Amino acid sequence: MKDVACPAHAPAEHPAVPRGKTGILLANLGTPDDYSYWPMRRYLNEFLSDKRVIDYPWWKWQPILQLIILTKRPFSSGEAYESIWDKERGESPLMVITKEQTAAIADKMKAQYGDQVMVDFCMRYGNPSTPSKVREMVAAGCERILFFPLYPQYAGATTATANDQFFRALMKEKWQPASRTVPAYFEHPAYIEALATSVESAYAEREKRPDLLVVSYHGMPKRYLMEGDPYHCQCQKTTRLLQERLGWEKTELRTTFQSQFGPEDWLRPYTVEEVARLAEEEGKKNIAVIAPAFSADCIETLEEINEEIKESFEEAGGEEFLYIPCLNADEAHINALSRIIGENLGGWVSP
């Protein structure tokens, strides 16, 4: 329709309607704009007011959130963010890495599909927002959008809420693009291969092989599992496939869950307790930790694993602690994500 007059109207009355493109919109959780009090508070407020994350009734949760949590946590979390902030770029690591991933995937997609596709990223909370990026894609002529939440394992608190936000954004579009969401890829061979390669190269650099690989996933309340969330099972399967691909014994890996928040019982064992127990009771003084649920390093890996959890291990007598970084913009990861995108674009683009 672009530059072509609609037969029913005179050209002067007809708006330019760009069309014919396919958007690939990567989505991650989000991150504060800055580590000072107000940006931290704004971000945490949006995040922790999401019913997919904390599902208590509004009247019960909002007074606790507004009057207690949001008066203290922006300070403590702000300090944690400051310790990992990329001061040169003025952004959190999650933002820096998501931009790198987007640029690398865009290069690959352009090489494969040329100008048919447009690649960008958005966040569920904070900036750049999901509605703003959907708007940009539609305005640029995307008649189709492939929405890709960058969480290997499905969780209502991550994948589903990212999709919800995407669908809400679509509700506002006059010409709504056809849309698809990419499912969780916890068992995709290319993802497992990228994880295994990262373990192998980290181990190859060590003089002494670690006694155990702790496979630490972000946790969630156990109640969510009991109510039908498949996250726990998908995490277990990722660990099993990783173990099989590495060709190791089951006893050489241990699945744990980190980042407990609030008073409920979360998925167990808790990483912070398990690493201390490993050092104290099992004599595992040399461990490695990998965090497969995070597609990019963030506060939960750089600060929680590599500072708090490491400290817990060392205080319990642990000696060597190796944190294996997330897959980030590693070539094997970009190849895996691009392959998953290609598989989900079927029928929408031609090579």
Ligand SMILES: C=CC1=C(C)c2cc3[nH]c(cc4nc(cc5[nH]c(cc1n2)c(C)c5CCC(=O)O)C(CCC(=O)O)=C4C)c(C)c3C=C
């Ligand atoms: C990787 C998957 C994730 C799941 C599952 C998940 C569930 C979940 N998270 C919270 C509470 C918090 N999460 C926080 C940070 C955070 N969470 C994820 C991912 C998952 N969360 C990421 C990638 C991040 C880091 C973002 C960054 O900017 O680096 C925090 C914030 C920490 C802080 O600032 O204090 C909280 C709180 C719940 C309750 C939950 C399951 C229901």
Ligand SMILES: [Fe+2]
């Ligand atoms: Fe989280």
Ligand SMILES: [Fe+2]
């Ligand atoms: Fe399970």
